[in-house]
Amino acid sequence: MKRIMCTILMFLMIFVLFGCQNQFDNDVITVWHDKEESVIQVLEDILAEELPDVKIDFIRKESLTDTLKLVGNDANSAPDMYIFAHDKIGLFAEIGILSPITEFIDVEQLEEYVDITIEGATYKDEIYQLPFYFETLLFMYNKDRMSEEEVPKTSEELYQYMVEHTDARRYGFVEQHSNAYYSAGWIHGFGGSLLSNDGVPLLDSAETKAALAYHLKFIEYMPKGQAEYATVNTLFYEKAANSIIAGPWIVAQARENGIDLGFARMPVIDETGLPIAPYAGIQGIHVLKIAAENDERKAVITDILNVFTNPQIGIDMALNSGVAPAHSLAYEDEMITSNELVMAMRDAALDAIPMPNIPEMDIMWTTASNMLVDINLKGEDIETVVALAQKESEDLIELMK
């Protein structure tokens, strides 16, 4: 009996070992994504209508980018396409696993897209993403606490409002002031940047230093210690903050909490005349090189991408999820033009800057955030901190090579 059991267990383990191997199904096009169900549903619906014979499998993947790095060129494990933000394009293009989408669709088809979406999708003159929608930070306020007349048009008006409306239990305005993604808007408003287009850190530029120094007086009237996503957004949800700079992802929860939400253009910085210009993230679909190497699959992918250029996709996604369509024709639809959130985001896109998609940016998120913490939370000297952060960024970028 013991011997039989041992034999069964042995075969079971061998089976498990070999069972780990991924089964590659030739008929099915696989798409990895990290999106909510409502976004994927739009794509599934249109494909079912336009290409009913195509078998496509949308698989939600946690740690999508890390997994892609490891299996991106393995035909047995990699997907054919993936849906993600544009900011990893440079990384995957350098690794060599991405195929430009212009190999599948005509570049003329992309002319109708909102400028920043194609700008974000382009790396070294090649377009690697077919954009679906974009998101950027918005100035939002609680209409019950901040009247339309009080909505600040300039940074000094915002500062005055904060001084007058901040006390021990309430904040006039909150934001994640020591997070590089949020703080970048202020730096751009001074004409500065975290990183140049060719990958050189710009933390020690005069514009960046001026922005950091100017921003400090606002932080005096914001929560200190913990000013991260959960704390800052909860302050707004709980009506303990009258206004906020945040992403559209907080809108549903804010409305659920009974907040009468208002949207406004970003305040213009008095010293420069430029608005606070946050980063924008462009979400879209990318094709892997190994999928493009197979002619049969390439033909199917071409059909799919051509369907995905339909502006209706952006309209449906916007109505389902409150995102801003990447296709400019979507903005001719009345349901879109009457949607306050979507139009606010489209207006914000006029000032927004696509997140850099070059690999060096991976370094800057960490070094710039550390720099902000040292200045904003620890009160350290700007010149010293900035010089150290610049050096650290340069060293780490060097280390990438």
Added chain:
Amino acid sequence: MQKTKKMNHKGFSAVLISLPALLLIGLIIVFPILYTFYISFTNMNIYHWFTFELIGFENYRRVLFVLDSGFLRALWMTILWTVVNMSLQLVVAFIIASLLNHRHMKFNGFYKTLLMIPWAIPGYVSILLWRTGMFNTEFGLFNQWMRSLGFETVQWLSGDIIAFISVTVVNLWLALPFMIMIMDGALQSIDQSYYEAADLESANVLQKARLITVPLMKPVIAPAVVITIFTTFKQFDIIYLLIMQPAARTGANIHTILTYAYENAFITSNYGYSSAISIVIFMMLIGFTLGFNRQMRKGGIKHVEQH
């Protein structure tokens, strides 16, 4: 002759039966270590992702000679972190386990179950609960108490010292159940006749603890202590999730070698360099294990000789 043949046959069967398990262990544990070791000698990074080449000891030269003083500071912080946490764990777990085993203690089972709760909750959840539920400057329970009592609120995770204390508290909360359980088992394994003899000799509580309990517990808890030292030394998630996440830094600057390596190597996607750092940390732990085992053997021999 017949006997030797039979034994050989048995040995062969044993190897054959264990082979799949050995293969699995080899695949999951040994292969990644060997592969990391191999990658540490290459220039694998995003610019040479599939076309990497051997570059000798260059990555090790960078790790050992080019790294700034941050690495040394992180190393000292890791040692301090390990020593403080291990000392506190041993003392607190010993006190609690002793109380649980006190003959006059009632509802021991209930208390033991209660003390196991932190172990039952996934670590990630516990850490975030502590961060948002307890330490949060705006909504955390501790600051709610401070406000209710009329005191100024405290930024529990902001300064280096207070953040170190806060992070240690969370680590204790997560680690104590394991140590209490081991010590509880060790205490129960001690023959009560030793204590009865000590009572006859009029020994006090401290003398009994020092001369009976601790020496007899040592061999039982030693493996648990080694495991916990390693876990504490290579602690990443508690420190990282509480204070060092790039998008949610609190102002404290406490790096262990793992958080430091993550922030300075892994974000570069330079796998050759990152692998070299991993191997250096791995070697440190191996060295530490060998040293500890030697000490244990010496202690064991001494212990036997004394008897």
